[in-house]
Amino acid sequence: MKFIDTHAHIYDLTLPLVVENAQRNDIQKIYMPNIEEETIERMMDVAGDYPCCLPMMGIHPCHIRKDFTKQLYIVEEWLDKGGFIAVGEIGIDLYHDTALLEAQQEAFSIQLSLAKRYHLPVSIHCRNAFKEVINLLEIEQDGSLKGVIHCFTGDLREAEKCIALDFSLGVGGIITIPKSGLAETISAIDLKHLVLETDSPYLAPSPFRGKRNEPSYLRYIAEALATIKEVSLTEVASITTQNAEAIFEAKR
Ligand SMILES: [Zn+2]
Numbered sequence: 001m002k003f004i005d006t007h008a009h010i011y012d013l014t015l016p017l018v019v020e021n022a023q024r025n026d027i028q029k030i031y032m033p034n035i036e037e038e039t040i041e042r043m044m045d046v047a048g049d050y051p052c053c054l055p056m057m058g059i060h061p062c063h064i065r066k067d068f069t070k071q072l073y074i075v076e077e078w079l080d081k082g083g084f085i086a087v088g089e090i091g092i093d094l095y096h097d098t099a100l101l102e103a104q105q106e107a108f109s110i111q112l113s114l115a116k117r118y119h120l121p122v123s124i125h126c127r128n129a130f131k132e133v134i135n136l137l138e139i140e141q142d143g144s145l146k147g148v149i150h151c152f153t154g155d156l157r158e159a160e161k162c163i164a165l166d167f168s169l170g171v172g173g174i175i176t177i178p179k180s181g182l183a184e185t186i187s188a189i190d191l192k193h194l195v196l197e198t199d200s201p202y203l204a205p206s207p208f209r210g211k212r213n214e215p216s217y218l219r220y221i222a223e224a225l226a227t228i229k230e231v232s233l234t235e236v237a238s239i240t241t242q243n244a245e246a247i248f249e250a251k252r
Contacts, residue, residue, distance in 0.1 A: 001237040003222060004029045004244040005215040007089070007123060007150045007170055007197035010053060011042040013214055018200070019050050021216035026237070028052060030215050031248060033089035033123050033150070036063040037074055047083075054248075056088035058111050061104045061125055062096055068107045075111065079118050085248045087115040088123025089150060092136075095128040105132065112140040115147070121247050122147035124167070130158055137165050146247055151199050156185050163193050168247060170197040173205035173213065176224045183228045191229055191236070195244045196221055 008030050010018055022030060032043050033056045040057075047055040057078045059071050079087070090111040092104045115122045126133040126149055137145070149162045152169035159169060171194050174180045186194070196218055198205075204213035205220040226236045 001026045001234055002241050003027045003196060003218055003237050004031065004241050005198050005200070005218045006031045006148060006195045006244050006248070007033055007172070008200040008215050009033065009035065009039075009202075010200055010215060011039060011046045012201055013212070015046065016050070018214045018216070019052065021214060022218075023052070025216040025219050027215045027218050029054065029244075031085060031123070031244075032056060033060075033086075034058055035060045035089070037071060040074075040078065054085045055083070056086040056123055057084045058087045058090040058123075059107065060089050061091050061093040061108065064100060064104050064107045066100065066103055068103055072107060072110055072114075076114060079114060079120075084118075084120060086121045086123050086147065087111055087118070088147075089125045090122060091125035091127075092129035092132045093125060093127040094132070101132070105136065108133075109136050109140060112136065112145065116140070116142070116144055119144075121145075123170075124149050125151075130154055134158075134161055134165070137167070141165050148195055148197075148247060150197060151203065153180065153182055154185070155181075156188055159185055159189055159193075163189070168193050168195055168243060170195055171221060171225055172197045172199050173203040173209075173217070173221060175221055175228070176206040177209075183224070186225070187228045191231070191239045192243060194225070194240060195247070196225070196236075196240045
């Protein structure tokens with residue numbers, strides 16, 4: 001079996017321990033979304049040390065400042081050097097703060113354009129901002145945008161909207177929490193639209209709720225998904241890995 005953790009900030013975890021744990025649990029690749037300017041160096045160090053850890057480039061919506069043009073200039077410089085599997089993580093987050101909505105929207109749309117220019121997929125962060133995110137995706141989708149709505153927690157109608165726009169859904173630890181209702185939504189979605197992720201060090205799945213998350217826990221998410229979809233763990237591994245590689249690693 002071979003799994004891919006499509007969203008893990010492992011540069012904030014204890015290395016090499018978490019990479020070894022991941023590999024012992026068949027998590028063969030870990031995609032690393034960037035957060036802000038300050039995390040780039042750490043992430044690139046991890047990418048250099050561990051070939052199974054593949055970096056993305058972008059600024060997280062919670063770290064977008066008023067003067068985001070400077071931030072995005074740095075992103076562009078790095079993208080220009082090459083070696084990234086995606087633009088991420090990018091998006092809109094209105095959970096913590098709505099004051100910078102306009103800046104977040106503009107930065108998101110510029111980073112979507114960068115993804116198109118560099119022929120890269122995107123890893124999208126969307127929190128309390130479904131309408132705003134879909135709005136921009138509808139504007140920017142010209143048939144060439146591809147990617148994942150990371151840590152998807154919406155309802156069925158929202159899931160179908162993302163899929164109609166050619167985006168896949170990132171299934172994370174929330175799927176292991178019965179009262180989230182996510183299992184019910186995901187049970188109605190074809191496996192071909194799903195990829196797995198931990199969002200380490202956040203959002204640990206049951207039975208590790210509240211603990212520091214790490215890629216090896218992806219197994220618990222995969223097992224929950226297998227139960228929900230009434231398929232074997234091997235099938236979840238093979239289909240979600242194939243999906244992830246088609247989105248992030250196919251030559252475009
Ligand atoms: Zn993240």
